[in-house]
Amino acid sequence: MKKARKKAIWVLILFLLVLAGSIYVALFGVGDRGKAKYISLGLDLKGGLSVTYEIQDGDYSDEDVQDTIYKLQKRIDSHTTEHNVYSEGNGKITAEIPGVTDADAILEDLSIEGKLEFLDPENYELWSQGKDYTPALTGDDIKGATSRINSTETGEDNEVQLAFTTDGAQKFADVTSANVGKIVYIVYDGKVVSAPTVQQAITDGNAVINSISTYEEAESLATTIRIGALPLTLKQVRSNIVGATLGSEAVSTTIKAGIIGIICIFIIMICVFRIPGLIASLSLTLYTFMILLVMNLFNVTLTLPGLAGIILSVGMAVDANVVIFTRIKEELATGASVKQSVKAGFHNALSAIIDGNVTTLIAALVLGIFGTGTIKGFAITLAIGIVLSVFTALVISQMVLNALVTLGVTDVKYFGKAKEPGKVNFVKGGKYCIIASVLVIVIGFCFMPIFAKTKGSALNLSIDFAGGTSITAEFDKAYSLSEAEKEIVPVIAEAAGISEADISVQTVSGTNEIVFKTTELTTQGDDSQLTKVTAALSEKLGATVTNSDNISGSASNDMTRDAFLSVALAAVLMLIYIVIRFKDVKFGVSAVLALCHDVAMVFVLYILLRLSVGNTCIACMLTIFGYSINATIIVFDRIRENIANAGTKKDYKHIVNLSINQTITRNIYTSLTTFVTIFVLYVMGVAAIKEFAFTLMAGVVIGAYSSICVTGPLWYYFKTGFGKKKDAAANGKNSKKAVEKKKTAKAQ
Numbered sequence: 001m002k003k004a005r006k007k008a009i010w011v012l013i014l015f016l017l018v019l020a021g022s023i024y025v026a027l028f029g030v031g032d033r034g035k036a037k038y039i040s041l042g043l044d045l046k047g048g049l050s051v052t053y054e055i056q057d058g059d060y061s062d063e064d065v066q067d068t069i070y071k072l073q074k075r076i077d078s079h080t081t082e083h084n085v086y087s088e089g090n091g092k093i094t095a096e097i098p099g100v101t102d103a104d105a106i107l108e109d110l111s112i113e114g115k116l117e118f119l120d121p122e123n124y125e126l127w128s129q130g131k132d133y134t135p136a137l138t139g140d141d142i143k144g145a146t147s148r149i150n151s152t153e154t155g156e157d158n159e160v161q162l163a164f165t166t167d168g169a170q171k172f173a174d175v176t177s178a179n180v181g182k183i184v185y186i187v188y189d190g191k192v193v194s195a196p197t198v199q200q201a202i203t204d205g206n207a208v209i210n211s212i213s214t215y216e217e218a219e220s221l222a223t224t225i226r227i228g229a230l231p232l233t234l235k236q237v238r239s240n241i242v243g244a245t246l247g248s249e250a251v252s253t254t255i256k257a258g259i260i261g262i263i264c265i266f267i268i269m270i271c272v273f274r275i276p277g278l279i280a281s282l283s284l285t286l287y288t289f290m291i292l293l294v295m296n297l298f299n300v301t302l303t304l305p306g307l308a309g310i311i312l313s314v315g316m317a318v319d320a321n322v323v324i325f326t327r328i329k330e331e332l333a334t335g336a337s338v339k340q341s342v343k344a345g346f347h348n349a350l351s352a353i354i355d356g357n358v359t360t361l362i363a364a365l366v367l368g369i370f371g372t373g374t375i376k377g378f379a380i381t382l383a384i385g386i387v388l389s390v391f392t393a394l395v396i397s398q399m400v401l402n403a404l405v406t407l408g409v410t411d412v413k414y415f416g417k418a419k420e421p422g423k424v425n426f427v428k429g430g431k432y433c434i435i436a437s438v439l440v441i442v443i444g445f446c447f448m449p450i451f452a453k454t455k456g457s458a459l460n461l462s463i464d465f466a467g468g469t470s471i472t473a474e475f476d477k478a479y480s481l482s483e484a485e486k487e488i489v490p491v492i493a494e495a496a497g498i499s500e501a502d503i504s505v506q507t508v509s510g511t512n513e514i515v516f517k518t519t520e521l522t523t524q525g526d527d528s529q530l531t532k533v534t535a536a537l538s539e540k541l542g543a544t545v546t547n548s549d550n551i552s553g554s555a556s557n558d559m560t561r562d563a564f565l566s567v568a569l570a571a572v573l574m575l576i577y578i579v580i581r582f583k584d585v586k587f588g589v590s591a592v593l594a595l596c597h598d599v600a601m602v603f604v605l606y607i608l609l610r611l612s613v614g615n616t617c618i619a620c621m622l623t624i625f626g627y628s629i630n631a632t633i634i635v636f637d638r639i640r641e642n643i644a645n646a647g648t649k650k651d652y653k654h655i656v657n658l659s660i661n662q663t664i665t666r667n668i669y670t671s672l673t674t675f676v677t678i679f680v681l682y683v684m685g686v687a688a689i690k691e692f693a694f695t696l697m698a699g700v701v702i703g704a705y706s707s708i709c710v711t712g713p714l715w716y717y718f719k720t721g722f723g724k725k726k727d728a729a730a731n732g733k734n735s736k737k738a739v740e741k742k743k744t745a746k747a748q
Contacts, residue, residue, distance in 0.1 A: 007406075009403075054235045055091045069087060072095055117186075136172075162209065269321070294388065314677065353390065355637060365379070465614055466519070468550070470548065497529065624699035634663050635711050639659040
């Protein structure tokens with residue numbers, strides 16, 4: 001026993017040292033690493049490079065422009081997930097990349113043609129003489145390209161491994177078969193990058209470009225080959241270092257809101273769960289600083305929605321602790337000792353925590369692999385948060401709590417007991433809730449064609465999707481971002497007759513120029529919105545408008561398509577996982593439908609309140625998508641447990657009602673802590689984040705409502721064929737009554 005107490009003391013000391021070390025590194029850093037301020041910031045927080053290209057082709061379509069934008073976005077993805085790429089009305093395309101101060105470091109990557117060809121000896125001679133030639137294969141025949149370091153007897157060789165399409169594999173087999181012992185030249189962007197001698201026919205659809213100078217060069221080559229050539233020829237005409245679209249005030253107020261929100265969570269946890277709540281608070285502190293360290297280590301670019309997402313993830317991380325501590329209180333209510341209850345609590349909560357977080361992690365991985373821009377950045381932050389929250393709950397909290405129990409903290413009053421679960425008939429009320437939800441969603445979506453006719457658009461699309469007008473104005477002095485927002489934006493809004501919320505501001509480094517992006521303004525005639533804005537800026541502020549163009553949305557059609565496809569794929573994979581884990585397809589279908597319900601209900605708010613639909617909306621929907629599944633899994637896990645304990649005769653209505661009543665406190669506490677965090681952010685945050693926080697608060701409330709009133713009843717109705725099949729217990733009662741009735745009839 002003495003040895004166990006000594007070990008427990010060392011566990012507590014080690015935990016406090018790790019906590020103190022994490023805080024120190026995040027605040028002060030170690031050398032040039034670790035410090036929170038070293039985290040890469042996005043365009044909205046720090047600014048970056050803005051480069052404009054002019055399209056050189058004489059004849060091109062809108063589809064060509066969209067394809068070029070998409071491929072530029074994919075190229076930038078290899079540097080950072082946060083960026084804006086959009087077209088301007090006069091044949092230009094602008095790319096904005098955060099955190100870049102050396103233009104040459106990225107411009108070459110964006111503008112290269114990326115033309116890849118395989119030439120046999122005969123066509124190589126024609127190519128080298130500048131004559132017409134026919135390549136054996138082109139970049140269109142390439143399915144994939146990956147860089148690697150291959151260890152050989154003579155050392156390490158940097159290579160690019162190519163995989164061909166079905167047609168490409170056949171073409172490659174033909175050219176290698178016809179040229180055994182000869183050279184097949186691999187020409188990239190007008191240069192021979194490899195000239196291997198064919199040893200034998202290659203028919204498996206793979207090839208290697210080797211002897212590349214550095215691994216970085218191989219990686220860059222592989223990236224560009226994968227993306228392929230740009231559909232349009234571009235010429236760089238302008239590059240500037242632009243300031244952040246949000247000021248330093250946005251960051252400071254968001255951080256303050258986060259600190260206050262986290263303190264509120266700690267107070268709630270300690271009041272509700274006492275000693276375990278205190279441990280959870282310390283673990284969550286460690287979790288918060290670990291997130292900052294990991295983001296620094298992996299160079300994750302952070303935007304303002306991402307920063308808010310981290311603060312939100314702290315609220316979500318409470319969930320695992322709430323599940324565990326609720327199970328501990330339930331065990332204590334049965335009369336078990338504190339030591340037994342702690343052990344059973346962690347054990348009983350394990351499956352729910354693992355299943356809830358794995359399903360969310362599946363979504364994060366799919367979105368990270370197939371998503372672009374904001375979606376990819378969100379997915380990375382979400383994945384980091386999931387892994388660290390599970391680690392702190394199942395490892396850190398458990399070790400510290402067990403150590404305290406070993407040291408004698410075993411009085412039940414320090415833990416509390418669960419109350420007897422209620423007896424609310426959620427199944428009966430569930431069908432009315434489901435009907436009401438369907439009606440709200442249908443009515444909400446019916447307003448889209450109404451708004452399209454009365455307001456000109458079904459949704460209030462932001463510049464990210466709908467595009468708008470970009471105005472560059474030069475002033476007689478340099479304005480800071482906050483000064484521009486207070487002194488210039490109101491002038492533009494009044495002159496154009498638009499809301500100040502529809503105007504974003506970017507300063508241009510080293511100049512007195514400022515770029516304003518607004519919803520699309522009319523440009524024709526002396527009474528146009530643009531004319532009025534130009535006159536107002538000149539008369540009231542002495543500014544000169546040097547450039548104005550209509551711009552496309554930075555979220556291209558391909559990017560939007562990728563978003564929907566990645567979310568759909570994530571939903572399918574989550575469905576498959578839930579079906580496998582719960583061994584019942586009805587659980588999976590119910591979970592996915594509940595997710596769709598939550599997302600659709602929040603989207604109805606965007607429709608009815610005419611909230612701005614843009615990248616922030618996408619981030620909000622994805623957050624709800626990841627958040628809501630946890631509550632669903634908790635309810636389903638308890639249903640699964642109660643089914644296993646019910647024996648052969650299962651009263652599914654009773655099981656569902658019991659399960660929801662048993663988990664309702666968990667849903668309330670988790671929703672409350674998450675809501676409080678976002679509410680503080682809403683109250684204290686800048687205008688740009690308030691709408692994001694508002695919709696997230698709505699999502700939390702809707703998620704709590706669906707997990708209590710919709711999810712369980714929905715599964716029940718699927719399980720019983722919408723009431724056509726009776727429960728086994730009910731069937732047993734009916735059969736018994738029938739037998740007794742038959743006996744009575746015979747006796748008469």
